[in-house]
Amino acid sequence: MSKELEGDTVRRDLVGWRVLITGASRGIGRKLSLQAAKAGARVLATGRDNNALLELAAEATRNNGECQTLPGDITNAVFRSELLAFAEDKMGGLDGLVNNAGQGTWNHVRGGDEATFRSIMETNFFAPIELIRAAVPMLRHGRTPAILNVSSRCGRCALPSWSEYSASKAALVGMTESLRTEFARFDIDVLLALPGKTATDFLDNCARIEGKADLKFSDGMPPARVASVLLGALRKGTRESWIGSDARWMLLIRRFFPGIVRRLLARKVRQLYATT
Numbered sequence: 383m384s385k386e387l388e389g390d391t392v393r394r395d396l397v398g399w400r401v402l403i404t405g406a407s408r409g410i411g412r413k414l415s416l417q418a419a420k421a422g423a424r425v426l427a428t429g430r431d432n433n434a435l436l437e438l439a440a441e442a443t444r445n446n447g448e449c450q451t452l453p454g455d456i457t458n459a460v461f462r463s464e465l466l467a468f469a470e471d472k473m474g475g476l477d478g479l480v481n482n483a484g485q486g487t488w489n490h491v492r493g494g495d496e497a498t499f500r501s502i503m504e505t506n507f508f509a510p511i512e513l514i515r516a517a518v519p520m521l522r523h524g525r526t527p528a529i530l531n532v533s534s535r536c537g538r539c540a541l542p543s544w545s546e547y548s549a550s551k552a553a554l555v556g557m558t559e560s561l562r563t564e565f566a567r568f569d570i571d572v573l574l575a576l577p578g579k580t581a582t583d584f585l586d587n588c589a590r591i592e593g594k595a596d597l598k599f600s601d602g603m604p605p606a607r608v609a610s611v612l613l614g615a616l617r618k619g620t621r622e623s624w625i626g627s628d629a630r631w632m633l634l635i636r637r638f639f640p641g642i643v644r645r646l647l648a649r650k651v652r653q654l655y656a657t658t
């Protein structure tokens with residue numbers, strides 16, 4: 383049973399807490415890395431863009447924080463092993479893992495392709511799960527260890543044109559819930575975050591950009607705000623964080639009136655695709 387289920391208020395002291403953050407080169411992961419380092423955590427930041435990681439490390443150092451970096455593709459098993467070996471060698475182990483790296487794909491399933499869908503599943507689901515599997519032996523010896531999986535509101539309320547992405551994030555939700563109970567015996571907290579629309583380059587970085595709705599990610603939450611909620615979740619051991627008013631409304635309405643959400647989304651799709 384998790385500490386929170388037992389009724390304890392988990393207060394995780396982040397000073398000196400060793401945490402690996404994936405997807406740290408930009409967006410939410412970059413802000414989280416900076417905030418965590420500023421709070422005194424010892425951050426190991428990863429992503430594929432080495433220049434962006436070096437800039438991140440320099441900014442963290444200017445703020446008197448510690449942020450080491452190792453660039454690579456998180457879907458590569460050899461790289462995942464290198465990351466953990468780096469954590470062992472340079473930091474003496476790990477206390478936390480934030481699985482934040484992710485990629486979207488914005489297309490209807492009918493117009494999509496198998497290779498893209500499999501690649502999305504690799505990045506958003508298999509990579510974080512395999513990283514967790516490999517990191518557990520280290521994490522179980524960490525101080526107040528925790529794993530935080532960054533899913534999406536789409537992981538609990540699938541959206542049309544985000545079907546393949548929603549499926550990958552729902553799979554991450556399912557695995558998070560089972561790992562939470564599996565890892566209770568190691569005293570590792572397993573936390574879940576479901577952010578709503580956030581003003582990052584996420585849409586531009588999607589594998590396919592073919593949806594029809596007028597989506598403006600620039601209207602979304604600032605990534606720094608999402609990062610501060612994630613940091614708070616790590617501190618408090620919050621099992622599930624719904625981040626942003628759009629995510630909270632959508633998940634609440636879906637919980638109590640699932641038929642309304644389904645009818646509204648179906649009507650919108652019929653309007654947008656009336657001529658195709």
Ligand SMILES: NC(=O)c1ccc[n+]([C@@H]2O[C@H](COP(=O)([O-])OP(=O)(O)OC[C@H]3O[C@@H](n4cnc5c(N)ncnc54)[C@H](OP(=O)(O)O)[C@@H]3O)[C@@H](O)[C@H]2O)c1
Binds near residue numbers: 404
């Ligand atoms: N933005 C939103 O509205 C929103 C909403 C809900 C949930 N989320 C989730 O929040 C997380 C962060 O999203 P974001 O908005 O910050 O997106 P972003 O700006 O596109 O950043 C994505 C991050 O993931 C990394 N990444 C992607 N594929 C990778 C790979 N194969 N190997 C290593 N790193 C990889 C990217 O680094 P490199 O390119 O350098 O590898 C980048 O650092 C994602 O999991 C996303 O699904 C976002």
